[in-house]
Amino acid sequence: MNSDPHVSQRFDDELHAVHELVHRMAGVVEEQMRNALTALLQQDESLANEVVGGDNVVNGYELRIEEECINILVRRQPAAGDLRLVMTLIKSIADLERIGDKAVKIASMALSMQRSSASINGRFLRDIKTMGDYALGMLRRAMDALANGDADAALEIAKGDEELNQEYRAALRRLITYMMEDPRTITPAIDALFVAKALERVGDHARNLCEYVIYLVKGVNVRHIPLEEVRQQFQD
Amino acid sequence: MNSDPHVSQRFDDELHAVHELVHRMAGVVEEQMRNALTALLQQDESLANEVVGGDNVVNGYELRIEEECINILVRRQPAAGDLRLVMTLIKSIADLERIGDKAVKIASMALSMQRSSASINGRFLRDIKTMGDYALGMLRRAMDALANGDADAALEIAKGDEELNQEYRAALRRLITYMMEDPRTITPAIDALFVAKALERVGDHARNLCEYVIYLVKGVNVRHIPLEEVRQQFQD
Structure with missing residues (x-):
């Protein structure tokens, strides 16, 4: 390594700049996910289309950050x-990009449900809202833990993933009951099931971020x- | 870089060794997936348990290769x-590890279907077999393309992912029809649906490998x- 203080300052600046870019990317991904959920819950077609179109921005961030x-x-x-920091950032953007893909998937579901004019059970929409809020919270807190280099917070957030998984399994059970009671609802219910699955996966990606x-x-x-x-290891 | 030929030879040996490890990991992952499918199709409980237990081996490879x-x-x-080679290997093992996770998921489904003694439609098992063979073929050919550094082959294999996606969508449609015709089959059909989804995702990971x-x-x-x-860019 060059120990010239000017060179080392430039290096720090570069690292700082790319770290900053990752947080901007996370902000865009979070907004994509929030908009996708709103589009689904409020049946807002133009917002859903905006999310689908916005995926390019997320992908652009991923390519640019990886290159840098x-x-x-x-x-x-x-x-x-x-x-280790550079490797952490490279891994983090792969997970952020995949959360972005889930937002597009949810927005596409919102569009397909609207086209088929099939409506899903209100109870299930509440389940989606609960899971969505939880997953978004995990993502935001994981990014804060990265910004603050807070491993203890990261561990707590990662453990929250189990709660989201339980929420998902309960939602799945309700959905199956609902399909059995009224088989005409099977098609929209399958769409809803994939939305729930996507949100469960967002939790997994947020957990990955915490592990990094x-x-x-x-x-x-x-x-x-x-x-x-x-946790035991932390205490040793 | 040190230009001492002995140092550079050691470096090549190290790179070669880690490359070799990645191919060994891919072999284990491929076998996990093949066993998971066999366990599901032949209702082989002990083979399913073997796959679940074997995930440790896959994870061990990932951690060791990443460290190296x-x-x-x-x-x-x-x-x-x-x-670029080192980065390619780091990215590849993340996808291989996820394919390994899908094998565990399919093996767990095999176990859960056996416990509930619910059977899924024979036609759908054939769909699973077709998709599974196709996804395994993509994985094997993607690893060959990596071994041979063959970008043209990689491009062809990546394009095959669309075929698997079509297969998946057709299977999904058949599954929904089947659930509507006999709502008592909804629970096993949902399990089958997740198996199909997992195989569709294996194709995505194989496509990622090709892109690397x-x-x-x-x-x-x-x-x-x-x-x-x-492809156009290749021809320019």
């Missing part, structure tokens, strides 16, 4: 700690380890 | 071409670009 991260790796050859934060701060890879064990 | 890739980045500071191969060989990032456009 690789530039940093090539030109700056960062040492262990900074390398723990890796960044603590230097340990906690994927595939039960979170209770991770 | 990061070691290479830190110690060797590879230049552009080699850096194109990035590796051609140096262009083709994600988010329609594949017909990519």
